[in-house]
Amino acid sequence: MGDETPHTGMSRRQFLKGSAATPLALMLAGGGVVSVYLRPADARGFTLRPPGAIAEKRFLAACVRCGKCAQACPYQSIRMAGGEAGVGIGTPVIIPREMPCYLCQDLPCVRACPSGALDKKLEDVEKVRMGTAVIIDRESCLSIRGLRCEVCYRQCPLIDKAITLEARHNIRTGEHSILEPVVHKEKCVGCGICEKSCVLPKPVIVVQGLVEIQKDSYDF
Amino acid sequence: MTSRWWLPRRAAQLSTVALIASPLFGLSLFRGNLAAADLLGIALADPLAFLQALIGGRVLVLSYLGSALLVTVCYFVLGGRSFCSWICPVGLITEMAGLRLGSGGKTMPLSASRWSLGLVLVTVALTGIPLFEVLSPIGIVSRAIAFASLLPLLVLAAILLVELSLSRRVWCRSLCPLGGFYSLLARFSPLRVGFIKERCTHCGDCLQVCPVQEVLAPPLEQGVPQVTGGDCSRCLACIDCCPAKALKIGFSNK
Numbered sequence: 001m002g003d004e005t006p007h008t009g010m011s012r013r014q015f016l017k018g019s020a021a022t023p024l025a026l027m028l029a030g031g032g033v034v035s036v037y038l039r040p041a042d043a044r045g046f047t048l049r050p051p052g053a054i055a056e057k058r059f060l061a062a063c064v065r066c067g068k069c070a071q072a073c074p075y076q077s078i079r080m081a082g083g084e085a086g087v088g089i090g091t092p093v094i095i096p097r098e099m100p101c102y103l104c105q106d107l108p109c110v111r112a113c114p115s116g117a118l119d120k121k122l123e124d125v126e127k128v129r130m131g132t133a134v135i136i137d138r139e140s141c142l143s144i145r146g147l148r149c150e151v152c153y154r155q156c157p158l159i160d161k162a163i164t165l166e167a168r169h170n171i172r173t174g175e176h177s178i179l180e181p182v183v184h185k186e187k188c189v190g191c192g193i194c195e196k197s198c199v200l201p202k203p204v205i206v207v208q209g210l211v212e213i214q215k216d217s218y219d220f
Numbered sequence: 221m222t223s224r225w226w227l228p229r230r231a232a233q234l235s236t237v238a239l240i241a242s243p244l245f246g247l248s249l250f251r252g253n254l255a256a257a258d259l260l261g262i263a264l265a266d267p268l269a270f271l272q273a274l275i276g277g278r279v280l281v282l283s284y285l286g287s288a289l290l291v292t293v294c295y296f297v298l299g300g301r302s303f304c305s306w307i308c309p310v311g312l313i314t315e316m317a318g319l320r321l322g323s324g325g326k327t328m329p330l331s332a333s334r335w336s337l338g339l340v341l342v343t344v345a346l347t348g349i350p351l352f353e354v355l356s357p358i359g360i361v362s363r364a365i366a367f368a369s370l371l372p373l374l375v376l377a378a379i380l381l382v383e384l385s386l387s388r389r390v391w392c393r394s395l396c397p398l399g400g401f402y403s404l405l406a407r408f409s410p411l412r413v414g415f416i417k418e419r420c421t422h423c424g425d426c427l428q429v430c431p432v433q434e435v436l437a438p439p440l441e442q443g444v445p446q447v448t449g450g451d452c453s454r455c456l457a458c459i460d461c462c463p464a465k466a467l468k469i470g471f472s473n474k
Contacts (some may be wrong), residue, residue: 070367090353117273
C-alpha cells in the first residue's frame with residue numbers, strides 16, 4: 001500500500017497523465033453537459049409532436065432531427081425546436097396557437113420520416129393520437145357561459161365526432177339554452193385546430209397529453 | 221502546385237451547404253440534412269444517427285437501415301473520414317476559420333474522437349438520450365441553414381473560440397464522435413494516399429498543410445508506401461502542395 005513503485009518503464013501516474021487523463025476529462029465534461037443542459041423535454045409540460053409520433057422518451061432517441069417532416073408539411077405547422085427544448089433540440093414540434101395540424105389525408109410528414117420516429121404504419125388520419133383537446137377553463141368558455149360561440153366545434157375536422165354540442169337549459173337566464181362543446185377523447189386526434197380557433201385571447205380549449213398526469217395537492 | 225484537388229473538394233463542401241439550403245428556394249432535389257436526406261429520390265442516412273435511433277429508440281426501419289448501409293459503403297470505399305473534408309459543413313467552417321484567423325498551438329490526441337464515440341453510444345444505451353444528435357454542431361449548422369434556427373449556433377461559436385485560442389481543429393480532429401466513427405471505418409478503406417519515397421525531398425510542406433500530421437508523418441519517416449491511419453481525411457492538401465510529386469491518391473489492397 002504505502003510502498004513506492006519502482007520507476008521502470010511507464011508508471012501508473014505517467015500512464016494516467018499521458019493516455020487516460022484527457023479522455024477522462026472529456027467524459028467528465030460531457031457528463032456535466034448531459035446533467036445540466038439536457039433536461040428531459042417533457043419535464044416542462046407536454047410537447048405536441050407531429051402525427052404518428054411514438055412515445056415521447058423513445059421519440060427523443062428515434063428522431064434524428066433531419067427536419068424532413070417539417071419540410072414535407074404544406075402548412076408549416078411543424079417547427080424545429082431550438083435550444084430551449086433541451087434534449088429535444090432539433091425535434092419537430094407543433095404549436096397549435098401558431099399553426100395547428102390540418103390532418104392531410106396522405107400524412108406527408110409521416111411518409112417523410114426516415115427513422116420510424118413517426119410511425120409509418122399510421123395511414124388513417126382519424127387514428128392519429130397526437131394528444132387530446134381539453135377545456136381547461138370552463139368559467140371563461142363563451143359557449144358554456146351561454147353565448148353562441150361554438151367556434152371550436154365548427155372548426156373541428158371531426159365535427160360531431162371529436163367535439164359535440166350538448167344542449168341544456170340555462171338556469172341563469174331561465175329562458176335560454178347552453179350549447180356546451182364536449183370533447184370525446186376516444187375520437188379526438190389532438191390536431192389543435194380547436195385551440196387555434198378559440199376566440200379568447202388565452203384559449204380555453206387546449207391540446208394536452210394523452211396520459212393524465214397525476215398531480216398532488218401542491219400542484220396548481 | 222502540382223495538382224488542384226482543393227478545387228473539387230471546396231466545390232463538394234459548398235454544394236453540400238447549397239443542397240441543405242435548396243428547399244428554401246422551392247427546389248425539390250434535396251430534403252433533410254446530413255442525419256437523413258433524400259437526394260434525387262435516393263434516401264441517405266448517417267450511420268451514427270441510425271445507430272443512436274436503433275439503440276435509444278429501439279426502432280428498426282428496414283429502408284432506413286438500407287440508406288445507412290449505402291452511405292457506410294460509399295464512405296468505406298472513399299476513406300471514411302473523407303466525409304470530414306469533403307462534405308461536412310462544420311469541417312468547412314472550422315477549416316476556413318483556421319485559414320483566415322489562425323489557430324491555437326496545442327494539439328489534442330486523435331484517439332479522443334473514439335472515446336467520444338464510445339461516450340455517445342454508452343449514453344444512448346443507458347439513458348436513451350442521443351447525445352450526438354442533441355449536441356451535434358453538424359445538425360445545428362444544418363438546421364440554422366434550412367430553418368433559420370440560429371441560437372444553437374452558440375455551440376459552433378464555442379468550438380471556434382476554443383480552436384482559435386487553444387487547440388488547432390480540436391473539434392474535427394479529436395472530439396467529433398462522427399469523425400471517430402468514420403476513422404474506424406477508414407482504417408480498412410482501399411482508397412489511400414500513397415507515398416513514393418524516392419521522389420521525396422524532405423521539404424516538409426505536406427506536414428505543414430496536413431490537419432492530422434500524426435498519420436502523415438510515420439510513412440514519411442519510415443518510408444512506408446502509403447498512409448494507413450484512419451484519421452487521414454483524404455483532403456489531399458499534401459498532394460496539392462508537394463513540389464516533387466511524391467504523394468498520390470489511389471486504390472490499394474496492401
